[in-house]
Amino acid sequence: MNIDYSKELPLIHGRLSLGEIEDLIAKPMSEKPNRKYYIALAVTLTLFLIGAISLGYTFYYGIGMWGNNQPVGWAFEIVNFVFWIGIGHAGTLISAILFLLRQKWRTAIARFAETMTIFAVMVAGIFPTIHTGRPWLDGYLLPYPSQNGLWVNFTSPLLWDVFAVSTYFTVSLVFWYIGLIPDFAVMRDRTTTKVKKFIYSLFSLGWRHSNRNWQHYEKSYVILAGFATPLVLSVHTIVSFDFAVSIMPGWHTTIFPPYFVGGAIFSGFAMVVTVLLFVRKVFDLENIITVDHLERMNKVILATGMMVGYAYATEFFIAWYSGVPFEQFVFINRIFGPYAWAYWIMVSCNVIFPQFFWFRKLRRSIPVMFIIVILVNVGMWFERFVIVVTSLHRDYLPSSWGYFKPTIFDIGLLVGSFGMFFTLVLLFVKAMPVVSIAEVKAVADGAQPTHHGGEH
Amino acid sequence: MDRTNKLYGIVALFDTPDQIIHAAEEVSGKGYKKFDVHTPYPVHGMDDAMKLKPSKLGFVTLAFGLGGIAAGLLLQYWTMVVDYPMNIGGKPFFSLPAFIPITFEVTVLMATLGTVIGMLSVFFRFPDNKHPLHETPYMTSVSRDKYGLFIGANDGKFNEAEVKELFSSLGGKGIAEIYEPERTLYDAFNPKFVGLLVLVALLVSGGTYFSLNKLMYMNPFNWMDHQFRGVPQQASDFFADGRMMREPVKGTVSRGHMPYEFADSAAQPAEPLANPLVASAEVLKLGQKKFLTFCSPCHGNHGDGDGRLNGQFPVPPSLHTEKLQKWQDGNIYHVIAVGQNIMPSYASQLNVKERWAVVTYIRALQKAGNASKEEVQQYRKENAANVK
Incomplete structure (x- = not known):
């Protein structure tokens, strides 16, 4: 399999016509789900139910059901929050940053990645919400004039988080919806059933594919991409401030913002590849979501994996260079302390295994990439675990050292978060086009006028 | 269409x-x-x-x-x-x-x-x-x-x-x-539309009523009104005496408190305590304040035994008697802390420092009330010198 990388690869394989592209993408929505789909849904719903039960207990009895207690006041739920927010970042990166960089290969995977962003942020949002203890009072997090005469503290990173995550969710949702409008119009004109037609008409808002609309539409897409790009960087930066602005050894470092953003892209790409591997297989989209796409994603995983590895090394260097004994202790404790197992899971999954992607053959092999991206997902969850828990469990005061153990409810919530995410993904693939129909048509062979070069 | x-x-x-x-x-x-x-x-x-x-x-x-x-x-x-x-x-x-x-x-x-x-x-x-x-x-x-x-x-x-x-x-x-x-016009009194409005009104008002009047009083939304802990003044099934309020454990000493060693005997101790305070303006001020609050109703503002309760209550002896002038500070302290005859203990009203301050103030009263002519002249002389 020799590929000439000096030439632009065809974005869509198999010489599909515009109509065939549309039929292929729209097929899952018009067919009745098969047995495999129901089995998958049963599995994810079971996981979701486990999470819902754990959530119910947490809701009724309070967060004392969890394992975190002094000195480890933040544990699984904060780890999950950072993990899922990070997963979301890949979607925005693919849809906004690669759009601004004119990377046309993004078209086939952008919709799916954006959808994953929205679902991941929804899942992530649950955790800080329930971590407040009485989630029905979370309205207090918003600045509104109340009888208490009080305002929120605008200089607190935790409040920045409220603004960053809610803005990120809103902007991602709007960006995703704007992309979906022409596809809803396509579905509206394709479908034959009355109910579906009503729903698709409602969401298409009466889109007519008019060039007078396309003109503004494309402009708005550039503007939104331009805003989403700094936004996505700001979100994980602000999430990292939750830690970096404190004075805990192991948290109080200036490398956190870029380190967190790099890690977010790394884990997000791994999750996108994980899910795409199934989707392209199950829905016969191998010609649209091609191995070339996956290979490019794997290259990004390799690059960001090494950035993350570099960040680990820099943290150690700075701990030594700072001359602060507490800081040095935290890092030695990470490698050799009671949580050394978590540290070594993190390093091997995030730094060592992605190195296999240096080889083209492995990079293009479906089973190999599946194993590696799963390991990357595991590793990135443990990275957040290492940052949050190992920094807290042994801080300045040796008399208050402790060892965090999760309860069954912590594990239930983690399992449930995956259940919720994959349930939403499964419902999405049957209800909406998983690939942007309009965008993929625009990059098909012969879709653009010849005197503009067609493919450029 | x-x-x-x-x-x-x-x-x-x-x-x-x-x-x-x-x-x-x-x-x-x-x-x-x-x-x-x-x-x-x-x-x-x-x-x-x-x-x-x-x-x-x-x-x-x-x-x-x-x-x-x-x-x-x-x-x-x-x-x-x-x-x-x-x-x-x-x-x-x-x-x-x-x-x-x-x-x-x-x-x-x-x-x-x-x-x-x-x-x-x-x-x-x-x-x-x-x-x-x-x-x-x-x-x-x-x-x-x-x-x-x-x-x-x-x-x-x-x-x-x-x-x-x-x-x-x-x-x-x-x-x-x-x-x-064809453009269709819709009638505002269309039964379907009116029905929808009624339904929305019912849902909104019912939901508001339920959440404000019912939901807020249910667990866990009830602001932690019901908790698994004892509250003073409540009955208890757990303790034998049926009360939630407990006595402190025997021998409990509150923070900053030093027990008075002769608290149990009504009689004067053989070796009374020494006054730890120096008669500074600050101590005298505190002593005066406490004396006027707690002592003066019976003993009078100057300790002459002519208090405001005179006639309603047995009259205490004057604080200027020879016996009292000869007493050590610790003897007066003992009376304040333990009480004497009809006078109750003032231990709960005055802490240790305040008691000694009152003692010091009584000493000042005794001095002022029983001064000789020479002493008064001496005082005036010094005072005049000080004023210049």
């Missing part, structure tokens, strides 16, 4: 992007204004072919973005500096660096929502599912893989025959007339 006989416009379909670009150039070149091109995706170069002016959407974004910056900064300034200033680590109330993240987020949010809502509602006039082009074979084709061209009947140059001629000369297929749809 039912259609009227009123012509809305004429459409034609083209097979390739090159054809549609050429057709659009021709139509705009002929001076048509109310025409449009419908393509399944944006075709490169179409804006120029149609001679469209550049989109002005960016100005909307700019306006909303600047509004977002202003709104974010003003909100934070007003709340953190004007309405409820809080000292956070001694930093200035207006700490701009800490305000940047929220200003940025508010800017992005407002600019994005402003752009999108502005584009959809003002630029596109959406939602518009009743547009004449909907539910036509033309729309179905351009939705899929054809490139459509439309000229409106309201164009100044519109002529049905000419337009059809032009379309077929450009190679257009599926040339068709589009007629205006």
Whole structure:
């Protein structure tokens, strides 16, 4: 399999016509789900139910059901929050940053990645919400004039988080919806059933594919991409401030913002590849979501994996260079302390295994990439675990050292978060086009006028 | 959609992007204004072919973005500096660096929502599912893989025959007339609509009633009203005496308290304690205050035994008796702490320091009340010298 990388690869394989592209993408929505789909849904719903039960207990009895207690006041739920927010970042990166960089290969995977962003942020949002203890009072997090005469503290990173995550969710949702409008119009004109037609008409808002609309539409897409790009960087930066602005050894470092953003892209790409591997297989989209796409994603995983590895090394260097004994202790404790197992899971999954992607053959092999991206997902969850828990469990005061153990409810919530995410993904693939129909048509062979070069 | 006989416009379909670009150039070149091109995706170069002016959407974004910056900064300034200033680590109330993240987020949010809502509602006039082009074979084709061209009947140059001629000369297929749809008017008293309003009203009022009057009193929403802990003044099933309030454990000493070693004997101790205080102005002031509060009602303001309760209560002896003048400080202290005859203990009203301060003040009273002439003259002399 020799590929000439000096030439632009065809974005869509198999010489599909515009109509065939549309039929292929729209097929899952018009067919009745098969047995495999129901089995998958049963599995994810079971996981979701486990999470819902754990959530119910947490809701009724309070967060004392969890394992975190002094000195480890933040544990699984904060780890999950950072993990899922990070997963979301890949979607925005693919849809906004690669759009601004004119990377046309993004078209086939952008919709799916954006959808994953929205679902991941929804899942992530649950955790800080329930971590407040009485989630029905979370309205207090918003600045509104109340009888208490009080305002929120605008200089607190935790409040920045409220603004960053809610803005990120809103902007991602709007960006995703704007992309979906022409596809809803396509579905509206394709479908034959009355109910579906009503729903698709409602969401298409009466889109007519008019060039007078396309003109503004494309402009708005550039503007939104331009805003989403700094936004996505700001979100994980602000999430990292939750830690970096404190004075805990192991948290109080200036490398956190870029380190967190790099890690977010790394884990997000791994999750996108994980899910795409199934989707392209199950829905016969191998010609649209091609191995070339996956290979490019794997290259990004390799690059960001090494950035993350570099960040680990820099943290150690700075701990030594700072001359602060507490800081040095935290890092030695990470490698050799009671949580050394978590540290070594993190390093091997995030730094060592992605190195296999240096080889083209492995990079293009479906089973190999599946194993590696799963390991990357595991590793990135443990990275957040290492940052949050190992920094807290042994801080300045040796008399208050402790060892965090999760309860069954912590594990239930983690399992449930995956259940919720994959349930939403499964419902999405049957209800909406998983690939942007309009965008993929625009990059098909012969879709653009010849005197503009067609493919450029 | 039912259609009227009123012509809305004429459409034609083209097979390739090159054809549609050429057709659009021709139509705009002929001076048509109310025409449009419908393509399944944006075709490169179409804006120029149609001679469209550049989109002005960016100005909307700019306006909303600047509004977002202003709104974010003003909100934070007003709340953190004007309405409820809080000292956070001694930093200035207006700490701009800490305000940047929220200003940025508010800017992005407002600019994005402003752009999108502005584009959809003002630029596109959406939602518009009743547009004449909907539910036509033309729309179905351009939705899929054809490139459509439309000229409106309201164009100044519109002529049905000419337009059809032009379309077929450009190679257009599926040339068709589009007629205006029937517009239906809705009745405000339509039973379905009224029913919906009633349903919404019932749901909103019922939901509000339930959440404010019922839900707020249910676990876990009841502000932790019911907790698994003992509250004073409550009955208890757990303790044998049926009370929730407990006595302190025997021998408990409160913080900062030193027990008085002769507390158990009414008789004067053989070796009374020494006064730890020095008769400073501060101590005397404290002693005076406590004496006037607790002692003077019976003993009188100057310790003469002529208190305000005289006649209602047995009269205590004067504090200026020879016996008392000869007493050590510790003897007076013992009476205050333990009580004597009818006088109760003042241990719960006066702490150790206050008791000694009262003793010191009584000593001062005794001195002042029993001074000799020479001593008074001596005092006046010294005082006069001091005043100079």
